[in-house]
Amino acid sequence: MNGELLVVDDVAGSFAECVTEAFRQRVGDEFSFALSGGETARRCYERLAADSIESMDWWLVDVYWGDERCVAPDHADSNERLGRQALLERVGGAQSVHPMRCEEGPDPYQLRVGELGRFDVVHLGLGSDGHTASLFPGSPGLEADPGRLVVMNEDPSGRNPHRRMTLTLSGIARARLALFTVSGEEKQEAMQRVADGDDLPAARVRADRVVWLVDPAAAPR
Numbered sequence: 001m002n003g004e005l006l007v008v009d010d011v012a013g014s015f016a017e018c019v020t021e022a023f024r025q026r027v028g029d030e031f032s033f034a035l036s037g038g039e040t041a042r043r044c045y046e047r048l049a050a051d052s053i054e055s056m057d058w059w060l061v062d063v064y065w066g067d068e069r070c071v072a073p074d075h076a077d078s079n080e081r082l083g084r085q086a087l088l089e090r091v092g093g094a095q096s097v098h099p100m101r102c103e104e105g106p107d108p109y110q111l112r113v114g115e116l117g118r119f120d121v122v123h124l125g126l127g128s129d130g131h132t133a134s135l136f137p138g139s140p141g142l143e144a145d146p147g148r149l150v151v152m153n154e155d156p157s158g159r160n161p162h163r164r165m166t167l168t169l170s171g172i173a174r175a176r177l178a179l180f181t182v183s184g185e186e187k188q189e190a191m192q193r194v195a196d197g198d199d200l201p202a203a204r205v206r207a208d209r210v211v212w213l214v215d216p217a218a219a220p221r
Contacts, residue, residue: 001195002203003178003210007219011040011183012047014213015123019048020055022121022177030095031056034064034122034167034175035087036133037079040183041125042086049090061094064113066122067134067166070102077162100165106150113149113171122167122175122207126182129157130190130200133172134164142201144168169204178207180214187218195220 008014023031035041052058065079073080080099088094100109124132134153135141141153149171154163172178180202182191191214194203214220 001197001212002206003180003212005195005212005214005220007214007216009215011181011213011215012043013051015044015179015181016048016051018177018179018211018213019121020052023052023056023061026120027118027176030060030062032062032064032116032119032121034066034119035079035083036066036123036125037069037082038125040181041123042082044123044181045083045086046090049087052091058091058094062096062098062116063088063094064098064116064119065100066124066172067164068100068102069134069162069164071162073099102152102163102165106152106165109165110148110150113167113174117174119175121177121179122172124172124178124180124202124205126180126187126190126194126202127160128186128190129159130193130198130202131155131160132180132202132205134160134166135169135201136160137201141166141168142204144170146170149174169206173206175207176209178205178210180210180212182212182218183215185217188220191218192220
């Protein structure tokens with residue numbers, strides 16, 4: 001598999017440690033951080049908010065999203081809503097916040113990511129089908145041109161509802177650290193397939209450094 005596999009009892013705590021360490025080792029004065037979605041991400045952000053009070057200056061952090069569902073920002077399925085509730089409202093905000101807006105199309109976010117240059121951290125999850133961000137098996141977003149950093153995409157199987165906006169593999173590859181968090185027995189089969197080298201979207205992720213934080217229930221055998 002691509003990257004470092006760390007089997008940890010406390011995924012959220014290990015995530016907070018990795019992000020705060022990346023903040024301490026940032027290249028410039030500012031720190032760019034792309035958020036994810038899902039219940040594991042929620043637990044990670046709540047823990048990061050609690051653990052980073054003394055170790056991170058959030059007024060040096062620029063917040064982005066790796067993907068978003070095409071729903072209203074206050075919708076229960078919105079990754080923006082999750083990120084604001086679980087993290088930003090708890091730390092008091094950030095230097096800048098850049099939510100994805102499906103109604104604008106991908107080009108404005110493409111331009112913003114292009115101007116940024118590099119992400120310090122891109123947080124990613126793993127779906128039971130092997131997807132990450134909103135890059136689903138067999139979806140057109142997987143075959144985006146290398147210069148395309150952000151696309152609209154959807155799950156051709158129909159299992160994951162809502163149209164999406166997402167970073168492409170090229171967009172994720174701009175990360176200094178791509179940090180996966182995976183927990184729960186329901187993710188074990190997908191994690192096993194990633195470890196075995198199957199051609200899943202998550203297994204295609206490349207970055208300067210790729211780290212998988214996986215709890216024992218989801219760990220490959």
